[in-house]
Each structure stands twice: as structure tokens, then as C-alpha cells.
Amino acid sequence: MDTEQTPPDEKAMVELLSKAGYSERAINYYLEKLNVGIIEDAEAVESYKGLCGDSMRIYLKIAEGVVRDAKFQAIGCAGAFASGSALTEMVKGKSLEEAQGITGEDVVEHLGKMPGPKLHCARLAVDALRKSIEKYRKEHEEQ
Numbered sequence: 001m002d003t004e005q006t007p008p009d010e011k012a013m014v015e016l017l018s019k020a021g022y023s024e025r026a027i028n029y030y031l032e033k034l035n036v037g038i039i040e041d042a043e044a045v046e047s048y049k050g051l052c053g054d055s056m057r058i059y060l061k062i063a064e065g066v067v068r069d070a071k072f073q074a075i076g077c078a079g080a081f082a083s084g085s086a087l088t089e090m091v092k093g094k095s096l097e098e099a100q101g102i103t104g105e106d107v108v109e110h111l112g113k114m115p116g117p118k119l120h121c122a123r124l125a126v127d128a129l130r131k132s133i134e135k136y137r138k139e140h141e142e143q
């Protein structure tokens with residue numbers, strides 16, 4: 001007899017997330033793990049731990065004050081991953097000032113919809129991005 005539990009398949013996962021209040025785009029980002037990873041030669045790297053205890057590290061390729069590429073790693077929920085994917089997409093091609101101006105609300109707007117209690121996950125991503133840019137500026141602009 002097979003007593004091993006099979007993990008929920010993708011369809012069940014999509015249904016679950018959809019019922020919880022995630023948009024289709026947020027679910028796709030989460031499942032695709034869009035922009036999850038490391039940039040080995042990143043100009044900016046910093047981590048941030050949110051009040052929920054989850055954390056995110058953002059990697060940025062920066063040239064002439066513009067974000068050329070962005071990736072992230074996270075320990076967190078589906079909302080954290082969807083937000084990290086959204087933010088790293090949104091930030092590409094933006095100046096550092098523009099990138100720093102992105103808010104959690106902008107991230108949620110890009111995603112379309114997130115469950116109410118998960119809005120702080122978007123803020124976790126934004127705070128991690130800001131930390132990363134702040135660190136870069138400290139190292140490069142205040143010498």
C-alpha cells in the first residue's frame with residue numbers, strides 16, 4: 001500500500017492561491033520563480049528581514065545610475081516570492097531614484113491582487129530593494 005503523501009499538484013496549488021486572493025499574474029510569478037536567483041557580479045546586494053520573520057536578498061546590476069538587472073532570494077511565503085518577482089521586473093531600466101520610489105502599493109498594483117493580510121510581503125520586497133540601493137550608494141557615492 002502506498003502510504004506516502006503526494007504533494008499537491010500545480011493545479012491544486014493554483015486553485016488554493018486563487019481562492020486565497022492571489023491574482024493570476026501573482027500565481028504565475030510564484031510558480032515560475034521569476035527572477036529568483038543570484039547575480040554573481042552584482043554591484044548591489046543586501047538582505048532585509050521583515051517583522052514576520054521572513055527575509056529577502058536583492059541583487060542589482062547597476063550601470064550609470066540605472067538598474068540593468070535584478071534578482072532575488074527569499075525565505076518567505078508565496079506573497080514574498082510573487083512580490084520579489086514583480087519588483088525585480090519593475091525595477092529593470094529604472095534609475096536608482098525611481099527604483100527607491102517604488103512602494104508596496106505599486107508592487108501590489110503590478111501584481112493585480114494580493115490577499116489583504118499579505119500586503120506586508122510586498123513591503124518586505126520594497127524594503128529589501130531600498131536597503132540594497134542604500135548600501136550601494138554608501139559604497140559608491142559617499143567616497
Ligand code: FES
Pocket residue numbers: 050052053054076077078079080118120121124
Ligand atoms: Fe512574511 Fe509573506 S508572510 S513575507
